[in-house]
Amino acid sequence: MDFEYTQEEQAFRQEVRDFLDKNLPPWEQRGPGFMAEWLKKVRGKCWVGFSWPKEVGGGGGNIMEQVILKEEMARRRAPALGTCFMGLAWVGPGIIKYGTEEQKQRFIPEILDSKYQWCTGYSEPNVGSDLASLQCKAVRDGDSYVINGTKIWTSLAPFADWISMLVRTDNSSESKHEGITSLLVKLDSPGIDIQPIENMAGASIFAQIFFDNVRVPVENRLGEEGKGWEVTISSLANERSSIGEVTAMYEKLENLKELIKKARKNGKPARKDVGVRRRIAEFESRIEAMRLNGLRYLTKQIKGEPLSSETSVNKLHRALLEIDMTDFAVDILGQAGLQLSGQEEAVDHGRWATAALSWPDVVIGGGTPNIQKNIVAERILGLPKD
Amino acid sequence: MNFGFTQEQDLLRDQVRRFLDDNCAMPEVRKIMKQPSGVSADLWQQMADLGLLGLIIPAEFGGVGLFWEDLIVVLEETGRSLFPSPFISTTLAASTLVELGNAAQKKKWLPEIASGNTIAACAILDEHDCPQLDNITLAISSERTLTGDKSFVPDAGIADLFLVAFRDGDELALALIARDEPGVDTSTTATMDESKRTGTLKLDNVSIDASNLLQCDGKAMTRLLDKGSVAVTAEMIGAAETVLEMTTQYAKDRIQFGHPIGKYQGVKHRLAEIYLDIESFKSLLYYAAWTIDQSPDELSRSASIAKAYASDAFVAIGIEGVQLHGAIGFTAEYDVQLFLKRSKWARPMFGDSDYHYERIAALGGL
Known part of the structure; x- marks a missing residue:
């Protein structure tokens, strides 16, 4: 075991830190032009798409450099390196x-x-965890595909310019995984209707999209016709060791501790309450487990061993922590914890209440906890499939 | 960055696993368990011959000179097979002697421990088993003698040498006391986990002088207790993994309602959760073991996180292992119940989750 960084790695970390010292002003000093300026600068450093090959304009960063970049960005609460979230992910x-x-x-x-916003069209009204049974249809007509059907829970759709979506081009195959095709579709194409859906926190981030005879040129097909499943699986498996997420979770834990220091429980300071102290320590331990699991998986990656489904472990930790930590914060605040963002007198501007209603974004998207447990049980423990 | 084991460590694991599989499979474990001493002298000698008893003892004192990150590999394996022996006690005592003993003490005892001639045990706490320093109450008299009982001393009944914690005025102190010194007696307490032994060390006017005092203070005492947590957690991992293996196999084999029960999510999700917990406290433990030798300032936090997480998880795993087996798991003949008993033994050892989570909260600034 060895937790040291090489000289090159240390030099890169220093480079990132120096860059942040110079280009990331404190929150209150960031003007309206800050974000555009920031995006231009990190793009200039080739840190956007940092893991992508240099030939396509990415950074060509190796695994350790990616980890270091993510860690330092998260530590300083830097904004995203690009705003084309789905495009980058x-x-x-x-x-x-x-x-x-x-x-x-x-x-x-x-x-x-960061020119356009992308969204990804997978789920349909009756198709969620069982993604391969999707029914949104596309029929080849000359140099185009004609799409009819609907997609739902499509995150960022109300703000997106493009959608990368899965359609069924062939229903005749026995395997439901065959006959699925991946298409890149411009969202202002005629026949597209986007209906935003309000979530329980009051935000409209996802939407249902209706496709009525929408024509898409054949050159917008990604991969071969009928092989869209492979394209999707490979991008969903575009796994990371979750190091950046861990740094962010430690940040949230610190915020929670600050909240505890101000709050009261049973009429006494909450920080002295045995139950409160234990909950916080449990959160810390689970985050530390995530951090160290991540380092073990990272070591496997560095050694060139393929990562299998172990990353589901950290996805599960993350999901349960998001739910438990935000719920705990609201619980500690009592009635005051119910005030949502936007109200003047709300504690921490209502951040906790909003967070407690926003976790499904990370918990459900990309595979629910139950699906992650299926993955662990079937692929790692070898239990029979449902 | 390398958070994994070396080839040598993998080989060590293979060697210990083969040794235990060949010599101490479950029927043998049950046989040793039933003996009054709770240990097989023959296997203990073989452990010494393999270099395992001197693993972390420097070569100049007859050991192998390795580190705790190597030792936990062995402990995972002894836990995996519920190997009944005073290995944790003896190794913990040896590790403490290496750090706190003077030249004469090391020269006298360490080769004896490495060769298997001396079994050692640590008698640290009084009254109850909470590993707080103020729970060390035994005090030395003005005549420099110790009189009193140390309860819940692991392996007290078979140890030849004791590390005994006591108070000398306001200071904490640690003495080496051999069983054959006048005024030393022990009694053994029967517990539900017959593969582990505990007992009481009774001291009656036992003289203490410079020759048997170790260089100990509060910090060193805390370090000893933290290392104990790490050692026990390492055995918990091995034992928990056996429960997961046994129960997963059972879930594949047992047919109900026309299918293996492992097909049903009520069963498979519990097994997935067990996997998640084992993966996690494994990572926590490996890091804690690394801090013992490489980053001592981090030891208290990392040991507490590992032991806290493992204490709750392993107890749940022990219960779940029995429950998922149905009635067969409840029988004395079936091995899974032995692991449930082990989980109950391991939970309070060097502090339960309440103790360690409280400590984590304090260390974390609350």
Whole structure:
């Protein structure tokens, strides 16, 4: 075991720190032009798409450098390195792996430049965890596909310019995984209707999208016709060791501790309450377990051993922590914990209440906890499939 | 960055696993358990011959000179097979002697421990088993003698040498007391986990002088207790993994309602949760073991996090292992119940989760 960083790694960390010292002013000093300026600067450093190959304009960063960059950014609560969130997370890696040369040249620079917002169209009204049974249909007609059907729970759809979506182009195959095709569709195409859906926190971040004879040029197909499942699985498996998330979780824990120091429980200071202290210590221990699990998985990656489904372990930790920590904060605050963001007198501007209503975003998206448990039980423990 | 084991450590694991599989499979464990001493002299000698009893003892004193990150590999394996022996007690005592003993003490005792001739045990706490320093109450008299009982001393009945904690005025102190010194007696207490032994060390006017005093203070005492937590947690991992293996196999084999019960989410999700917990306290333990030798300032926090997490998780795993087996798991003949008993033994050892979570909260600024 060895937790030291090499000289090169230390130098890179210093480079990131120096950059942040110079270019990341404190929150209250950030003017209206800050974000555009920030995006330009990190793009100039080639830190957007940092893990992507240099040929496509990415940073070509190795695994340790990616970890260091994420850690330092999270530690300083830096804004995102790009605002094309889905493009950077899923769509870009898919295009790099399966796209034509033309698609790469057309889409990748725009993703890196935060030019457009992408969303990903997987779920349908009756298709959630069982994604491969999707029914939104596309029929080939000359140089186009014609899409009919609907997608739902599509995050960022109300703000997006493009959607990377899965459609069924062939119903004849026995396997439901066959006959699925991946298409890149411009959201202002005729026949598209986006209906935002309000979530329980009062935000409209996801939407249902209706497709009525929407024509998409064949050159916007990603990968081969009928092989869209492979494209999706590979991008969903675009796993990370969750190091950046852990740094963010430690931040949340610190915020929670600050809250505890101000709060009261049973008429006494909450920080002296045995139950409160134990809960906080449990959260800390679970976050530390996430951190160290992440380092063990990272070590496997560095050694070139393929990561299998172990990363479901940290996804489960993260999901349960998000739920438990936000709920605990609201509980500690009592009635005052019920005031949502936007109210003047709300504690911490209502951040905790809003957080306690927003966890499904990370907990449900990308596979519910029950699905993660299925993955662990079936792929790691070898138990029979449902 | 390398948070994994070396090839040598993997080989060590293979060697110990083979040794225990060949020589101390479950029927043998049950046989040793039933003996009054609770240990097999023959296997203990073989442990010494393999270098395991001197693993962390420096080569100049007859040991192998390795570290705690190597030792936990062995402890995971002894836990995995419920190997009944005073290995934790003896190794913890040896590790303390290495750090706190003077040249003469080390020269006298360490080779004896490494060769298997001396079994050692630590008698630290009084009254109850909460590992707080103010729970060390035994005080030395003005004539420099110790009189009193140390209860819940692991392996008291078979130890040849004791590390005994006491108060000398306001200071904490630690003495080496051999069983054959005048005024030393022990009694053994029967507990539900017959693969582990505990007992009372009775001291009656036992003289203490410079020759048997170790260089100990509060910080060193805390470190001893933290290392104890790490050692016990390492055995908990091995034992928990056996429960998971046994129960997963059972869930694949047992057919009900026309399918293996492991097909049902009520069963498979519990097994997935057990996997998650074992993976997690494993990571926590490995890091804590590393801090013992490489980053001592982090030891208290990392040991407490590992032991707190493991204490709750392993007890739940022990219960779940029995419950998922149904009635067969409840029988004396079936091995899974022995692991449930082990989990009850391990929970309070060097502090339960309430103790360690409280400590984590305090260390974390609350």
